[in-house]
Amino acid sequence: MDRVIAWDKTKIEGVVVLPASKSISNRALVLCALAGCPVPENLSDSDDTRVLREALSSSNRLVNVGHAGTAMRFLTAYFALKGGTWELTGSERMKQRPVQVLVDALRNLGAKIAYMDEEGYPPLWITSAPLQGGRSLVLDASISSQYVSALMMIAPLLPGGLTLDLEERIVSAAYIRMTASMMRLFGVDVCLEGGKIVVPEKEYIPVNLRVESDWTAASYFYEVLSIVGQGEIFISDLKKDSLQGDALQYSLWERLGVRTEWRESDILLRASGENTDLFEADFTEMPDLALTFIVACCLKDIPFRVRGLETLHVKECDRVAASICELRKLGYELKVPVHGELCWNRERNALTSLEIDTYQDHRMVMAFAPAGLKLPGLVIRNAGVVSKSFPTFWEQLGKLLI
Ligand SMILES: O=C(O)C1=C[C@@H](OP(=O)(O)O)[C@@H](O)[C@H](O)C1
Numbered sequence: 050m051d052r053v054i055a056w057d058k059t060k061i062e063g064v065v066v067l068p069a070s071k072s073i074s075n076r077a078l079v080l081c082a083l084a085g086c087p088v089p090e091n092l093s094d095s096d097d098t099r100v101l102r103e104a105l106s107s108s109n110r111l112v113n114v115g116h117a118g119t120a121m122r123f124l125t126a127y128f129a130l131k132g133g134t135w136e137l138t139g140s141e142r143m144k145q146r147p148v149q150v151l152v153d154a155l156r157n158l159g160a161k162i163a164y165m166d167e168e169g170y171p172p173l174w175i176t177s178a179p180l181q182g183g184r185s186l187v188l189d190a191s192i193s194s195q196y197v198s199a200l201m202m203i204a205p206l207l208p209g210g211l212t213l214d215l216e217e218r219i220v221s222a223a224y225i226r227m228t229a230s231m232m233r234l235f236g237v238d239v240c241l242e243g244g245k246i247v248v249p250e251k252e253y254i255p256v257n258l259r260v261e262s263d264w265t266a267a268s269y270f271y272e273v274l275s276i277v278g279q280g281e282i283f284i285s286d287l288k289k290d291s292l293q294g295d296a297l298q299y300s301l302w303e304r305l306g307v308r309t310e311w312r313e314s315d316i317l318l319r320a321s322g323e324n325t326d327l328f329e330a331d332f333t334e335m336p337d338l339a340l341t342f343i344v345a346c347c348l349k350d351i352p353f354r355v356r357g358l359e360t361l362h363v364k365e366c367d368r369v370a371a372s373i374c375e376l377r378k379l380g381y382e383l384k385v386p387v388h389g390e391l392c393w394n395r396e397r398n399a400l401t402s403l404e405i406d407t408y409q410d411h412r413m414v415m416a417f418a419p420a421g422l423k424l425p426g427l428v429i430r431n432a433g434v435v436s437k438s439f440p441t442f443w444e445q446l447g448k449l450l451i
C-alpha cells in the first residue's frame with residue numbers, strides 16, 4: 050500500500066495518541082514470563098510485541114519473529130535458558146542482522162546454539178543445555194545493546210548471576226539503562242557502573258506494570274510541527290520522567306523550532322520559530338531518532354552534521370544508505386564525512402522523484418511522511434510497514450491534516 054500526502058495549509062493543530070512503547074513492552078513480556086506474572090497493562094499492539102508475545106507461549110518449535118530485532122535477541126537468550134529445541138528465524142532482512150556477539154556469549158555460558166544458514170546470523174537452532182552463571186563475560190557492545198539486554202534479563206536466573214564487561218564503544222546505552230531499571234522494578238538489583246554490569250542471582254518478583262507511551266513514536270509529530278513551523282500539537286499520556294532514553298529528544302527539537310510544555314501526564318508541542326543555523330547532534334544513545342532529525346533538517350533547509358550513526362547500517366534497512374538515496378530524489382545531497390556521520394551543507398540538485406522507497410522499514414516511512422507537508426503529492430511506498438512499532442501512525446497523522 051502506498052500513501053500520497055496532500056496538505057495545503059500553513060498551520061498545524063491537533064491531538065495525537067501514541068502507541069505504548071515497544072521497547073518497554075518487549076522487556077516487560079520477557080520479565081513477566083520469567084517472573085511468572087500476567088502480561089502488563091497497556092501493552093504495545095505493534096507487530097514486534099505481538100510476535101514476541103506469541104513466541105513466549107509457543108508450543109511450536111519453529112518461531113518466526115519477522116522484522117523484530119528485540120524479539121530475535123531476547124528470545125535467543127530466553128530459549129537458551131528455558132531449554133527445549135527451537136528454530137528461531139525471521140524476515141530476509143533479519144537474516145542479515147548480526148547475532149554473533151550474543152550467540153558467542155551464550156555458548157560461553159554453556160548454551161547449544163547452531164547457525165542454520167550463514168555463520169553469525171539467524172536462523173538459529175537452539176537445543177537444551179544447562180547454563181552456568183557466576184561468570185564474568187567480556188562483550189563487544191559496539192554493534193547492538195540488545196545483546197546486552199538479552200543477557201541481563203536471563204542473568205539473575207543463572208546460578209551465581211552474571212557479570213558483563215562491555216568493551217569497545219557502548220552503543221544505545223539508554224536501552225541498557227532501561228533494561229536495568231525494569232529489572233529493578235521486578236526485584237533484581239542490577240549494578241551498572243561504566244562498562245561493568247553486575248547482576249546477582251535472584252528470583253524475579255511478579256509486578257503489575259502499566260507500559261508508558263512510546264517516546265520514539267512522538268518524534269514524528271515533533272518533526273511535523275518543526276517542518277510546518279506554525280501551530281501546536283497536544284500529545285496525551287506522555288511523561289518527561291520516563292524509562293525511555295528517547296524522552297531526551299525534546300531538547301534537540303528546541304533547536305529546530307519546537308518547544309515542549311509539560312502538563313501533568315501529557316505534553317503540548319508549540320512551534321517557536323527559533324531555529325539553529327547549524328544542527329549538530331550525536332545519536333549514539335538515540336539511534337532510532339536519527340532519520341527523523343535528518344529529514345526534518347533537510348525540509349527546513351538547516352545544514353547539519355550528525356554523529357553516532359554506526360549502528361544504522363544494521364537496522365531494518367541500512368538507514369544511512371537509504372536516507373542518502375531517498376533524500377537525493379528530493380534534491381538534497383548528503384555526504385558521509387567519516388563512517389558513522391552524515392552531513393548536509395545545503396547542497397541542492399533538481400528534484401527527480403516524489404516517490405519515496407521505504408525498504409520495509411517503519412522508520413523510513415514515518416520519518417519521510419512529514420516531508421509531504423512541504424512537498425504536496427509526495428508518495429510513501431509500502432506505507433503499511435508502520436505496524437512494526439506504530440500501527441495507528443497514519444490515522445494519527447491524518448487527524449492533524451484535516
Ligand atoms: O533494546 C531495545 O528496545 C532497542 C535498542 C536499540 O537497538 P540497538 O541496541 O541495536 O541499537 C533500538 O535501535 C531498538 O529500536 C530498540
Ligand SMILES: C=C(OP(=O)(O)O)C(=O)O
Nearest residue numbers: 116117118119337364412
Ligand atoms: C531498530 C529498531 O528495532 P529492532 O532493532 O528491535 O528491530 C527500530 O524500531 O527502529
